[in-house]
Amino acid sequence: MAVHFLHTSDWHLGQFFHNHDREYEHQQFLHWLKVQIKEKQPHALLIAGDIFDVINPASSAQKQLYQFLADVHELAPHMQTLMIAGNHDSGYRIEQVEPFLTKFNAKAVGIIAKNPDGSFDLDRLLVPIYNANKQIVAWCLTLPYLRNAEITGLNEHTHNAQDAIRYLHEQLIDAAKARKTPDQALILMSHAHMQGGETSDSERPIVIGNEEALSTSLFDDSIDYVALGHLHKPQRVGQEHIRYSGSPIPLSFSERHYKHQVLEVHIDPTLADSARFKFESLVVPRTVDLIRIRSTLSEVVNAVQALEIGEIQALNQRHFLEIEYTTDAPPPVDLRQQIEQALPPNRYRLLRLSRIYQQQLNTESSLSKIDLAPPTPESLFVRLWEKMGYEPDESVQRDFLQLLHEAQQDLDDEHA
Structure with a gap:
């Protein structure tokens, strides 16, 4: 029996982008979806984590999600919506509303629970997907973002995170294979950083220096499709059936050229390998653009004046703009005012104005960029380390990122 589903992830509902909310863009995406x-x-909608942007999302962000679930249940009563928690989500929070979700044929898996004997509770991670005739057409192996405290220290197979992750995958896949029949597909949904995946600068690091990025060898040949979340760029990892759907809107300027999408997937386990799986990329229309101008100081005003004109009345529907300019001389003190006056009226939101310093050293140019965006803990640490006169040290930076990662986990657990 064939299974038909949509794969999406990394919605980041409630995100603020340089103090501007993205509610309008998310609402337009949800309407399109x-x-x-x-x-x-479809038989199912799979949302592979990072549903919200923060672990304590605003009520408006929660309302967007729950109104969407109510609406799609009315539009497609037989469709199941399956969600997992990402590293931005509180796994406990998204599971707390389970009685409400059940009314809309939806289910959220936020944590890895244990049985009374300390073993993994695999039953709650194996979710059947039904067709309109209530026949099971697939099993979804749901793996939310894996926190060390949830998966380590169970037995001799889980002494460290990597061993625990491998053991959990083996146990879950074995349990799924024991349940499935030849005409049922196996779909694994996971929120993780896979080796070889291409990142952007808006993703909170969940691995340190890529050393703990997961290998696709975790997925054996019995898995028909791997629906991944966390990386915002749509991409396959290694094999055709292992895919990140990517985020539905650009979450940083580094993502402005991504072709944001939702994946439509069909699997027929009864067909030969080459024919059993097919997918289509459903491109998400972009309602607010992210525009970057890079120019010399002498040309930057002309570049701004050349932008497309046409007023957009609502502020939250105007396009985002950042400007980077080079100059060997100090910029005029009223540069921002000049640029704002040159901008076509009521069409753009100027988020950043950054200067790139350029110096000629032995006919080679060296560039260093001053960015007016809020600093990150990592950038502050690097600046302080260099200010103290120390040479760059990857091992020290990796240790700092590990401590930062553990502190973030502790905060997530406290607020769960």
Whole structure:
């Protein structure tokens, strides 16, 4: 029996981008997705983590999600919505509303629970997907973002995180294979950083120096499709059926050229390997653009004046703009005012104005960029380390990132 589903992830509902909310953009995406669901009537919608941008999302962000679930249940009553927690989500929070989710044929898996004997509770991670005739057409192996405290120290196979992750995958896949019949597909949904995945600068690091990025060898040949979340760029990892759907909107300027999408997937386990799996990329329309101007100081005002014109009345619908300029001389003190006056009226939101210093050394140019964006803990640490006169040291930076990662986990657990 064939299974038909949509794969999406990394919505980051409630995100603020340089103090501007993205509610309008998310609402437009959700409206577009509802149209796709009404037309295509899939068996399931898979949301592979980072549903919200923070572990304590605003009520407006939660309302967006729950109103969407209510709406799509009315549009496609037989469709199941399966969600897992990402590293930005509180796994406990998204599971707390389970009675509410059940009314809309939705389920959220936020944590890795244990049985009374200390073993993994695999039953709650194996979710059947049904067709309109209530026949099981697939099993979804749901793996939320794996926190060390949830998976280590169970037995001799889980002394450290890497061993625990490998052991959990083996146990879960074995349990799924024991349940499935030949005409049922196996779909693994995970929020993780896979080796070989291409990152952007908006993703909170969940691995340190890529040393703990997971290998696709965790997925054996019995898995028909791996639905990944965490990396925002749509991409396959190694094999055709192991894919990140990517985020539905650009979450930073480094993502402005991404072709944001939702993946439509069909699997028929009864067909030969080359024919059993097919997918289509459903491109998400972009409603607010991210525009970057890089120019010399002498040309920057002309570049701004050359931007497309046409007023957009609502502030949250105007395009985002950042400007980077080079100059060998100090910029005029009223540069920002000059640029704002040159901007086409009521069409853009100027987020950043950054100067790039350029010096000629032995006919070679060296560039260093001053960025007016808020500093990150990592950048502050690097600056302080260099200010103290120490040479760059990857091992020290890796240790700092590990401590930062553990502190973030502790905060997530406290607020869960």
